[in-house]
Amino acid sequence: MSSSLELRxxxxxxxxxxxxxxxxxxxxxxxxxxxxxxFAVSERRLLLEEAEKLQKVAAEAQQD
Numbered sequence: 001m002s003s004s005l006e007l008r009x010x011x012x013x014x015x016x017x018x019x020x021x022x023x024x025x026x027x028x029x030x031x032x033x034x035x036x037x038x039f040a041v042s043e044r045r046l047l048l049e050e051a052e053k054l055q056k057v058a059a060e061a062q063q064d
Contacts, residue, residue, distance in 0.1 A: 010032060012025040018048055018052070019055075020051040023051065024050075034047060
């Protein structure tokens with residue numbers, strides 16, 4: 001039985017190994033869609049860097 005308050009859990013691909021990447025995959029649908037379609041290592045690296053920035057901005061917004 002599932003609750004309407006349950007968070008939807010997504011299983012991130014193995015290449016998303018950083019905590020920020022895992023977080024972005026879980027909470028950001030647009031980022032997740034990009035990640036699912038990215039195969040080049042250089043693009044994956046850029047996405048993980050973007051995830052770090054997104055998580056930092058989100059953390060700062062929570063503190064305000």
